[in-house]
Amino acid sequence: MTRIALIAHDDEKPEMLDFAAAHESYLSTIDIVTTGTTGERIRDEVGLDVDRKASGPMGGDLQIGGMVAEGALDAIVFLRDPLTAQPHEPDISALLRICDVHDVPLATTRTAAEYVLAGVAAEDDVTLDA
Ligand SMILES: O=C(CO)COP(=O)(O)O
Numbered sequence: 001m002t003r004i005a006l007i008a009h010d011d012e013k014p015e016m017l018d019f020a021a022a023h024e025s026y027l028s029t030i031d032i033v034t035t036g037t038t039g040e041r042i043r044d045e046v047g048l049d050v051d052r053k054a055s056g057p058m059g060g061d062l063q064i065g066g067m068v069a070e071g072a073l074d075a076i077v078f079l080r081d082p083l084t085a086q087p088h089e090p091d092i093s094a095l096l097r098i099c100d101v102h103d104v105p106l107a108t109t110r111t112a113a114e115y116v117l118a119g120v121a122a123e124d125d126v127t128l129d130a
Contacts, residue, residue: 002124003031004117005064005076007056008038009086012079015110019077020046026121026128033067035060061091065098075105075120077113 008016020027020042027048034042036055042048054060067073076099086092099106105120107113121128 001031002074002120003033003072004120005033005067005073005078006038006042006050007035007061007064007076008079009056009081009084010037011081011084013038013041016077016079017041017045019079019110019113020048023117023128024048026117026126029126030120030124033064033073035064056091057086057088059091061088061095065091065095068095068098068102068104071102073104074123075107075116077107077116079110079113080108 006016006020016038024046032039032042032048032050034050034052036052036058039050039052043050043052053063064073064076068076076095078095080092096106105116107116118128
């Protein structure tokens with residue numbers, strides 16, 4: 001089963017909710033892992049079933065990084081806030097690094113997320129709506 005992670009910093013959560021809603025029909029067919037607050041909002045506001053890890057500042061990025069190390073994720077959409085310092089920056093860097101190590105596709109902007117999700121869906125023989 002295809003499994004992707006969805007993560008967004010606070011300023012990017014509206015963008016993530018819009019992205020999840022736009023692709024709700026495909027996303028409902030795959031496994032979704034999230035950090036805590038991102039997942040709560042996707043579940044409550046989009047209606048998708050998600051596997052919620054801890055909130056980012058409490059270790060959620062590290063939990064998802066651990067899944068990357070285990071080969072358990074096909075892609076990550078991580079809509080980062082590039083303009084705000086985060087207290088858990090080392091955890092964020094660790095997640096980005098481990099994606100590089102294992103060549104797991106990682107999208108950090110909406111446009112990149114569209115490309116990555118289209119690529120993941122193509123592996124499932126699904127063409128996303130424009
Ligand atoms: O901080 C985050 C990623 O670094 C996201 O965490 P939340 O989804 O809990 O807000």
